[in-house]
Amino acid sequence: MNNNIAAPEKQRTSASFPTTQEVTMTASREKEALARVLVHEGGYVNHPADPGGPTNKGVTQRVYDAYRKGKGLATRSVKGITSLEVFDIYDRQYWDAVKADQLPAGVDYVVFDGAVNSGPGQSIKWLQRALGPLYKGSIDGVMGVGTLTAVNAVNNCDALIDRICDQRLNFLRHLRTWNTFGRGWGARVEEVRSIGKAWATGETPQAAGFIDGGQAKAFIEDAKAAPTTAPADAATGAGVGGGTIAGTLQGLQDQLSPLSYASEWVGRIVVIVAIVSAALVVGGLGWRWYANRKAARLGDALGTAEVAP
The missing domain is CATH 1.20.58 (Methane Monooxygenase Hydroxylase; Chain G, domain 1)
Known part of the structure; x- marks a missing residue:
């Protein structure tokens, strides 16, 4: 049974993201983390080999359609996504989905970035596997009580971030699209590792840089096929x-x-x-x-x- 802990409800404004005055966030790192993720994601892309399809600022057309329908709005091209919509999608569907406000400094950003690139469930699985014997539950991709308890028991978040990033890289190398996007993914993960470890040790993290190919979505559905017997x-x-x-x-x-x-x-x-x-x-x-x-x-x-x- 997964006993999830609900994150505190955040105040939201009708103004446009991302200025500090316009958006109130529970954790100060969310704004900084999102700013770096948006640099990694870049602008509008529609690479034929990218399983995400048409994507703008990291939001795929499919996700944007679902978001607009959920608000009773007509669907439209993701090219027209507003800054407020970008923030709302990232905040609710990725930051809150991985309960980043309840994760240690640095770990929150690393798990958040992985969630944007490969989905919250997959990113949480990397965290659960990286926790090793501290985590007693199943690798289910749910940020429940057991996972949060194990994270809070970690006394070296720097090393935990290394293990999460290693899990992520190993996953990416086993996707069919690795030959196309591997260079970009690898560079992105290494930068995420560096930024996360800086936060974990109380240092000022570097600014993120856009890496072509690193913005391509990396889903488990695109895994290489196992050889047949x-x-x-x-x-x-x-x-x-x-x-x-x-x-x-x-x-x-x-x-x-x-x-x-x-x-x-x-x-x-x-x-x-x-x-x-x-x-x-x-x-x-x-x-x-x-x-x-x-x-x-x-x-x-x-x-x-x-x-x-």
Whole structure:
């Protein structure tokens, strides 16, 4: 059971984000964190390989449509999103979703940035896995009492941020879009790591910089496919079948033993079939081991399984 802790309700104004006078925030870091996230996200993009599709200031068209419909407003292009709408979406759907106000300095920003890029649930999973033995619950992507309790028990947030960012990078490397956006994602995560660790240690963090490709959405739906064991099954089956044939031919050789020429000819075939069959069985077993190992590593990177010993 997930016992979520409700974050304090924030005062909201009808004025436009982002000046200090126009928006009241519970945690001062939210404004600073959002400013850095918006730099990473950039402006309007619609890269054909980006699973987010048309996106402006990090808000996808799908998210914007849902937001407008929820307020009883007509949908429109995300190009027309206002500053107030940007703030409201980030505040409610990302900052509040990960309960950032209840997280330590630096950790709040790191989890928030991950939520914007890959979804709140995925970012919370990275945090839960990074907590190690301090977290006793399941890796469910929900910021419940157990997760918050474990975070509060951490005595080295600097190291925790390193582990979260390592989890995130491992996840990103196992996406089909890594070859296209990997350079940008990698640079973004390293900058997020640096900024988060500065906050965690009470230092003044660096300003964020836009990194082309780093703004592309990184969803688990775009994970690489695990290798299939079908070739292993086919090879093993063929090897076993070949072994059966070799046994049959061996029996035929025994019957033809009085005919030395025929017996020798069948014997050679028996040897060839036996060698090929053995190679197929060994190859099939080897591929099965490889496929299972790759699937286990993929599952670990995506947070769906543990690495095989």
